[in-house]
Amino acid sequence: MKILAVAGSNSETSINKLLVSYAASLIENAEIEIVDMNDFEMPIYKHQREVESGVPQEAKNFAEKIDAADILLISLSEHNGTYSTAFKNVFDWTSRIKQRAVWNEKPMLLMATAPGGRGGLGVLEAAEKRFPLHGGNIIDTFTLPFFNDNFDKEAIKISNTEKDSELKEKIAKISAVETILEK
Template sequence: MKILAFAGSNSDVSINKKLVTYVTTFFTGDDVEILDLNDFEMPIYKHERELESGIPQLAKDFAAKIDGSELIIMSLAEHNSAYSAAFKNIFDWISRIRDRKHFGDKPIFLMGTAPGNGGGKNVIEVFMKRAPFSGANVIETFSLPNFRDRFEEGKGITDEQKLDELKSRVQAVKQFFSN
């Protein structure tokens, strides 16, 4: 299976990138590509800019990555209870590409993590409300609160209960594709 994975963050030390990278290790034998949003940095979307210059090639490239995948695994950073500006800008640009749904009706394993108790639940909720209108078929979600207390470099999730929950969610994603 072709899997596209990314964190909805442009931070060089993104905890969401650490989480999404870790989760892809549960998909051994699959073709996994992990994107860095920094490789898709574009001018902030503006209608007049689109009229002047058209849709940037980077937006088309990101959309092509989505279209070429069978599963999207993403972990969204939560900035003030919503998407990061980096993710939102890419989302805005790909939404302007004609004759395609933003996320191509691809199955999505949606995650979020944060240093605090919320664990990215607000941004997950925001995305879930938007998903039906954006061609995002969210098949599973996972939230990891208190990242620094529950995740260790080189080991992954150290909280047994959250690790068991993640494994259960990963199994449900795999089951989705075996039906």
């Protein structure tokens, strides 16, 4: 089983990257690739730029990673209630690839975390509405509020036992979906 773990942030100290890395580690016997948004930097999407130059290779590379995966784990950072600019630009460019849905109907666990009490709920709500329109097969969602109180950065794991159990249940659920699809 191939897992593509995407942190929707370009921060070198991304808490969403820590969360998605931990979530990926919970899936046994899987090949895991953790995506860094910094590997997909490209000009900000503009229609005229697309007409003049086409879709950048970085967007095509991102799409290839999605296509090669069996399961997508995506943890989105929230900037002013929605996606980070880094993630949104990759999403926008990838959506411009002809004859493809961005997420290609891959089973997806959609997550977010933040230092505050909503835990990235705004970006999750935005993604839950938008992603299905782009081939997003959202199996479940997970939010971790108060990241600094509920996550052990040294051990790279959720320290809040209730939230940790909740994530493990959701990981088991998405793993079961992939097992059914393999049969």
